[in-house]
Amino acid sequence: MERGRGALGPALELVHTGRAPTRAVLTAELGVTRATAGAVAAELEALGLIEVDARPGAAAGSQGRPSHRLSLAPDGPVVLAAQIHADGFRAALVGLGGRMVATAPGCMTVPADPAHIIDAVVEAGAGLLRGTGRRCLGAGLAVPSAVAEPEGTALNPLHLSWPAGAPVRELFTEALAKADVPGPGGTPALGVTGNDVNLAALAEHRHGAGRGARHLLCVATGHRGVGGALVLDGRLHSGSSGLALEVGHLTVNPAGLPCHCGSRGCLDVEADPLAFLTAAGRDPGPEVSLLQQSRDLLRTEYADPAVRAAAELIVDRLGLGLAGLVNILNPDRIILGGLHRELLEADPERLRAVVADRSLWGRSGGVPILSCTLDHNSLIGAAEAAWQPVLDDPLAALG
Amino acid sequence: MERGRGALGPALELVHTGRAPTRAVLTAELGVTRATAGAVAAELEALGLIEVDARPGAAAGSQGRPSHRLSLAPDGPVVLAAQIHADGFRAALVGLGGRMVATAPGCMTVPADPAHIIDAVVEAGAGLLRGTGRRCLGAGLAVPSAVAEPEGTALNPLHLSWPAGAPVRELFTEALAKADVPGPGGTPALGVTGNDVNLAALAEHRHGAGRGARHLLCVATGHRGVGGALVLDGRLHSGSSGLALEVGHLTVNPAGLPCHCGSRGCLDVEADPLAFLTAAGRDPGPEVSLLQQSRDLLRTEYADPAVRAAAELIVDRLGLGLAGLVNILNPDRIILGGLHRELLEADPERLRAVVADRSLWGRSGGVPILSCTLDHNSLIGAAEAAWQPVLDDPLAALG
DNA sequence: CGTATTTTGTTCAGCGTCGGCACAAAGTCA
DNA sequence: TGACTTTGTGCCGACGCTGAACAAAATACG
Numbered sequence: 079m080e081r082g083r084g085a086l087g088p089a090l091e092l093v094h095t096g097r098a099p100t101r102a103v104l105t106a107e108l109g110v111t112r113a114t115a116g117a118v119a120a121e122l123e124a125l126g127l128i129e130v131d132a133r134p135g136a137a138a139g140s141q142g143r144p145s146h147r148l149s150l151a152p153d154g155p156v157v158l159a160a161q162i163h164a165d166g167f168r169a170a171l172v173g174l175g176g177r178m179v180a181t182a183p184g185c186m187t188v189p190a191d192p193a194h195i196i197d198a199v200v201e202a203g204a205g206l207l208r209g210t211g212r213r214c215l216g217a218g219l220a221v222p223s224a225v226a227e228p229e230g231t232a233l234n235p236l237h238l239s240w241p242a243g244a245p246v247r248e249l250f251t252e253a254l255a256k257a258d259v260p261g262p263g264g265t266p267a268l269g270v271t272g273n274d275v276n277l278a279a280l281a282e283h284r285h286g287a288g289r290g291a292r293h294l295l296c297v298a299t300g301h302r303g304v305g306g307a308l309v310l311d312g313r314l315h316s317g318s319s320g321l322a323l324e325v326g327h328l329t330v331n332p333a334g335l336p337c338h339c340g341s342r343g344c345l346d347v348e349a350d351p352l353a354f355l356t357a358a359g360r361d362p363g364p365e366v367s368l369l370q371q372s373r374d375l376l377r378t379e380y381a382d383p384a385v386r387a388a389a390e391l392i393v394d395r396l397g398l399g400l401a402g403l404v405n406i407l408n409p410d411r412i413i414l415g416g417l418h419r420e421l422l423e424a425d426p427e428r429l430r431a432v433v434a435d436r437s438l439w440g441r442s443g444g445v446p447i448l449s450c451t452l453d454h455n456s457l458i459g460a461a462e463a464a465w466q467p468v469l470d471d472p473l474a475a476l477g
Numbered sequence: 478m479e480r481g482r483g484a485l486g487p488a489l490e491l492v493h494t495g496r497a498p499t500r501a502v503l504t505a506e507l508g509v510t511r512a513t514a515g516a517v518a519a520e521l522e523a524l525g526l527i528e529v530d531a532r533p534g535a536a537a538g539s540q541g542r543p544s545h546r547l548s549l550a551p552d553g554p555v556v557l558a559a560q561i562h563a564d565g566f567r568a569a570l571v572g573l574g575g576r577m578v579a580t581a582p583g584c585m586t587v588p589a590d591p592a593h594i595i596d597a598v599v600e601a602g603a604g605l606l607r608g609t610g611r612r613c614l615g616a617g618l619a620v621p622s623a624v625a626e627p628e629g630t631a632l633n634p635l636h637l638s639w640p641a642g643a644p645v646r647e648l649f650t651e652a653l654a655k656a657d658v659p660g661p662g663g664t665p666a667l668g669v670t671g672n673d674v675n676l677a678a679l680a681e682h683r684h685g686a687g688r689g690a691r692h693l694l695c696v697a698t699g700h701r702g703v704g705g706a707l708v709l710d711g712r713l714h715s716g717s718s719g720l721a722l723e724v725g726h727l728t729v730n731p732a733g734l735p736c737h738c739g740s741r742g743c744l745d746v747e748a749d750p751l752a753f754l755t756a757a758g759r760d761p762g763p764e765v766s767l768l769q770q771s772r773d774l775l776r777t778e779y780a781d782p783a784v785r786a787a788a789e790l791i792v793d794r795l796g797l798g799l800a801g802l803v804n805i806l807n808p809d810r811i812i813l814g815g816l817h818r819e820l821l822e823a824d825p826e827r828l829r830a831v832v833a834d835r836s837l838w839g840r841s842g843g844v845p846i847l848s849c850t851l852d853h854n855s856l857i858g859a860a861e862a863a864w865q866p867v868l869d870d871p872l873a874a875l876g
Numbered sequence: 877c878g879t880a881t882t883t884t885g886t887t888c889a890g891c892g893t894c895g896g897c898a899c900a901a902a903g904t905c906a
Numbered sequence: 907t908g909a910c911t912t913t914g915t916g917c918c919g920a921c922g923c924t925g926a927a928c929a930a931a932a933t934a935c936g
């Protein structure tokens with residue numbers, strides 16, 4: 079157990095993201111000798127993070143001795159993941175590999191101020207934790223707002239009717255301490271907190287439709303406004319102060335609606351669920367979320383010419399915004415979430431054509447545009463962010 | 478000379494960028510022990526890359542034994558740097574630290590096709606190399622066009638009247654082989670080729686106004702159109718296929734001029750030298766470059782209300798574009814080049830105010846906006862790109 | 877059906893690289 | 907002048923990896 083310490087983190091990440099099913103490919107991916115890869119795998123197994131099953135080989139068909147299978151330990155440690163959204167919150171325990179172990183939803187019955195809601199979601203998570211005997215190595219929280227770095231304050235938590243600048247990271251860390259949730263190294267967990275779309279992008283990159291992408295762009299719309307996120311070479315790019323990828327104020331309709339930013343025709347007001355419902359001539363009701371209303375309309379009444387025209391209008395605007403982003407960021411894959419995902423699936427070719435048409439030289443316009451594939455990807459992303467210290471240095475985190 | 482091999486590259490980079498004036502700070506920056514830092518410095522000195530002067534201490538005023546001074550070897554190796562622009566070309570030899578050792582300009586007397594011009598600039602560089610007895614470790618070329626990766630073709634060399642898709646990297650490498658220019662490891666140089674604004678950003682980040690910035694955005698306009706570049710954590714971000722930061726097609730004037738991209742009011746046609754001259758009511762003449770005409774007008778006739786109004790108009794449009802980029806990229810510094818630099822210096826407050834006003838929450842709008850400070854920054858940037866293999870692994874490159 | 881071949885896992889020796897420590901050197905401060 | 911502070915260097919040991927030899931487990935082939 080002295081061998082293979084430096085490569086411990088990269089090795090765990092490879093198994094975590096499913097890129098190292100056997101020791102043989104682990105050897106190749108790490109670029110080390112078989113001896114080292116074997117020692118690393120043994121160490122990770124000793125730490126209780128992975129398992130080595132001698133029985134089932136990789137894939138039949140190749141000759142030579144079959145390689146043993148590496149898998150994540152089914153009873154390994156977990157992290158506490160939490161998400162707050164317009165309609166409520168959700169807590170979960172998530173193991174390595176993005177596996178959701180337990181989850182508990184909650185609605186907004188508690189007072190709506192940040193401290194109470196964060197306390198409630200952490201308490202829900204701590205309850206799950208008490209239910210299982212598994213070790214907890216950290217905690218992450220996803221909020222529907224830009225989160226300023228390094229302060230950890232929520233700058234525009236609009237759907238939550240929270241005050242701008244709410245110190246969400248601080249509140250989360252305090253709630254974790256109150257609930258005795260442990261973090262890496264045995265110390266109390268410090269609450270990793272981030273924007274929900276950013277964290278969703280991270281999750282999709284590791285376990286979803288973004289796997290293998292070098293530069294991944296995610297765009298999504300849930301309730302109001304449009305969010306973006308960018309993963310560069312496997313790491314989230316959130317800018318120098320956490321405010322990158324505020325894509326909602328790209329101009330997509332010069333003669334369009336005024337936006338609170340002072341301009342007109344921003345993506346935020348021209349391509350979100352409200353814009354779709356309005357374009358389709360429907361009055362949004364207060365009973366269910368705007369996303370749900372839009373989704374229902376799109377799925378059940380797409381044959382209606384007015385609905386279809388509204389969808390195409392929003393797709394055209396979204397395509398204009400995506401083309402602008404492609405020209406600036408040149409990603410090699412785009413993933414859409416929320417209503418944008420539904421619109422993509424309703425008419426994949428139209429969106430791709432608009433993006434290709436408005437990107438320079440059409441070349442980078444050929445970028446694949448996909449739907450996100452993970453359920454609760456913001457929640458999984460919050461867990462990913464919480465796992466990061468463990469992936470960076472498993473020994474220190476387990477210590 | 479057995480110690481300190483892994484830290485060799487990082488150490489050289491620190492001295493190269495002026496961040497390690499003494500062994501003491503080298504120790505701190507590398508995060509190693511004094512013993513290792515000393516061994517690394519000794520190794521770099523043995524390789525002929527740096528010098529250790531025992532005489533002059535760092536800065537007086539602190540107590541304790543004064544640290545020896547680390548400096549770049551004045552007669553160390555060089556790289557061949559080349560730049561092609563609308564009015565001609567320029568070749569140079571550049572040492573570590575961005576020090577121009579020798580330079581030779583050239584004009585467009587040779588036939589204007591890519592192969593001839595690249596042959597001419599390489600031959601000029603090879604001539605400089607024969608003039609000095611210094612070792613050459615690589616070569617870099619800056620062209621005023623997006624360069625597709627990994628092919629190395631120039632996609633829009635508009636000002637050069639070259640065919641789109643000219644294989645500039647291939648031509649450059651062939652010319653280097655023809656002229657017997659050596660590269661890292663003693664093998665023939667493989668010609669590193671990139672967009673001029675991208676390379677200028679790299680140079681400014683290492684030796685100019687961008688030093689110390691984590692996320693650096695550069696925007697510049699020379700002849701026609703507007704170019705952008707982004708340095709993230711010290712590395713150039715050129716996207717998945719080299720086409721990132723094509724910022725010229727951000728909409729800054731919805732009712733503006735039609736652009737060849739199919740839209741209207743793009744930064745490319747609304748904030749370049751031609752747009753400025755036109756706004757000022759001047760007919761651009763064919764004798765000198767548009768940049769030169771704009772610069773002269775701005776410097777000599779800024780008192781003229783029409784000129785001033787034109788400058789403010791362009792500044793407002795540029796500010797709108799920069800604000801859009803700030804919202805997406807959240808850099809911690811912006812550097813302007815070409816006419817944009819002149820406009821910034823004519824009225825710094827106006828541009829900063831527009832950017833702050835149109836960025837979200839004003840917060841990230843407070844990003845510092847500076848002029849570039851290096852002469853020939855694209856040329857120095859081409860050299861930086863050529864130095865990269867040496868900085869990554871000095872031993873292999875010197876081999 | 878047995879042997880050759882291929883690929884994988886493990887053990888062990890060796891060594892390069894770095895940290896830690898002790899000591900020397902070269903200044904400042906009182 | 908002497909105490910203190912900071913820097914440079916030599917030496918030893920430990921850690922982490924490579925490389926080679928050997929063993930194991932499958933397929934391919936006669």
